[in-house]
Amino acid sequence: MVYETATEATPARPVLFSRFLLIWIPLIILVAATEAAAIPLALVLGKDSLPAFGAIDAAAMGLFLVDFLLNYGRERGRRTRLGWLLFASDLVAAVPFHLIFGVFPLVFLRLVKLIRVAHWMSQWRHIHIQRWNILRLVYFVCWLALFVHWLATGWLALRGLPHSEDPWTAYLHSLYWCISTLTTIGYTDFTPVNKSEYLYAIAVMIFGVGMYGYVIANVSTILTNLEPGRARYMANLERVGAFMQYRRIPSGLRKRIREYYAYLWEERLGYDEGPIVDALPPGLRTEVSLHLKRDIIQKVPFFQKAGESLLRDIALQMHPVVYTPGDYVFRKGDPGKEMYFISSGRLQVLAEDGKTSLATLGEGDFFGEMALLLDQSRTASVRADGYCDLYRLEKSDFLVAMAKHPEFAEHVRTMTEARRKRKRL
Ligand code: CMP
Numbered sequence: 001m002v003y004e005t006a007t008e009a010t011p012a013r014p015v016l017f018s019r020f021l022l023i024w025i026p027l028i029i030l031v032a033a034t035e036a037a038a039i040p041l042a043l044v045l046g047k048d049s050l051p052a053f054g055a056i057d058a059a060a061m062g063l064f065l066v067d068f069l070l071n072y073g074r075e076r077g078r079r080t081r082l083g084w085l086l087f088a089s090d091l092v093a094a095v096p097f098h099l100i101f102g103v104f105p106l107v108f109l110r111l112v113k114l115i116r117v118a119h120w121m122s123q124w125r126h127i128h129i130q131r132w133n134i135l136r137l138v139y140f141v142c143w144l145a146l147f148v149h150w151l152a153t154g155w156l157a158l159r160g161l162p163h164s165e166d167p168w169t170a171y172l173h174s175l176y177w178c179i180s181t182l183t184t185i186g187y188t189d190f191t192p193v194n195k196s197e198y199l200y201a202i203a204v205m206i207f208g209v210g211m212y213g214y215v216i217a218n219v220s221t222i223l224t225n226l227e228p229g230r231a232r233y234m235a236n237l238e239r240v241g242a243f244m245q246y247r248r249i250p251s252g253l254r255k256r257i258r259e260y261y262a263y264l265w266e267e268r269l270g271y272d273e274g275p276i277v278d279a280l281p282p283g284l285r286t287e288v289s290l291h292l293k294r295d296i297i298q299k300v301p302f303f304q305k306a307g308e309s310l311l312r313d314i315a316l317q318m319h320p321v322v323y324t325p326g327d328y329v330f331r332k333g334d335p336g337k338e339m340y341f342i343s344s345g346r347l348q349v350l351a352e353d354g355k356t357s358l359a360t361l362g363e364g365d366f367f368g369e370m371a372l373l374l375d376q377s378r379t380a381s382v383r384a385d386g387y388c389d390l391y392r393l394e395k396s397d398f399l400v401a402m403a404k405h406p407e408f409a410e411h412v413r414t415m416t417e418a419r420r421k422r423k424r425l
Helices: 015-045 053-073 081-094 097-101 104-127 132-159 167-184 195-225 228-246 251-268 273-278 282-292 294-299 301-305 308-317 369-373 395-404 406-423
Strands: 319-323 328-330 338-344 347-350 357-361 381-384 388-394
Touching (some): 015 104, 015 132, 081 104, 132 167, 132 195, 273 282, 273 319, 282 294, 282 308, 294 338, 357 406, 369 395, 369 406, 388 395
Antiparallel strands (some): 338 388
């Protein structure tokens, strides 16, 4: 969870403090929401109608003050425009102006704390991207409930408290009027009696129409976005299908292409990690690359003992590639431009006749290094037995890694020598 004060150089918070915020922020939101509902009611119905109001307001004052100190006590650096807005709203919400000046309506100023609440909500939107659709629905329902309550309180203020009803029955009538005006556009059994009531009712009806439009537009967006990964994958599959039909791709080949996409979906939910990782800034890119390639790093015995610097250098340069059953990664005599590490799957190293298997390679093995090391063409063909997830390392990156990390160079040379002896090359 992020707790930002929107300044440029606020120091990082310790873990314990972040855990504390997990409870603190929802508590502040709860208190701010209670105040947002109670203050207009207290102003319209009178403080005495809400016996708990004094306690709620005192608690809010204390908590908002502590929250202000937590937000700005550790703040360093320049404050942005948003930072100033949040600072002002946090400060105004924490100061009991109504008690200082003895004017009760000034309690209304506490509602500016909702600016901070809205800011937190918008931050969660970036953090919980996966659950953003649900979150959007929850936000909408919460804000709508608060707004309907305000409209009902406004209607009550406009009409005044009838002598025949107790305050809560009067509020209930107002709420009933408000909801029926919003949802049925004016088909309610409470009719306005003067100009200001008519104007208020018109405004509420217009808001109701807008609300309908918003709900319908959002529900359809939410439904389409429920599984964005699948929707993107299906759209891509449709595009590929249309292409295969248009270019009259033979049915055998079509089947292999479809199977390849099915494999991609099963293994990686259709995501191509390359462009996502490449779009990150350098520091993050290295960290993410290391994380993504942890499986291959754990499988290659040499990498397990390798130093951090080699892992960082190599992980950044390794690019994922998939080979489908029967594919040749390269054939004997091809020029050598890259070497490969096997993340999953099995491959055959084949002699010149294309049938005799010289070796079977699997998870954690590497191949294609001989042509790079000895600056010659491929000494054998390599064919995928089934689906294979490989990582490709370009010749230039391989040579840089060899020059920079002698222990890696030594290991590759030993392997090459052993393979050469086995093949008697
Ligand atoms: P290269 O010559 O570039 O292309 C073929 C690759 O197959 C070769 O590099 C080695 O990585 C690999 N290879 C060749 N012979 C063997 C073997 N006997 N055992 C394992 N791998 C081999």
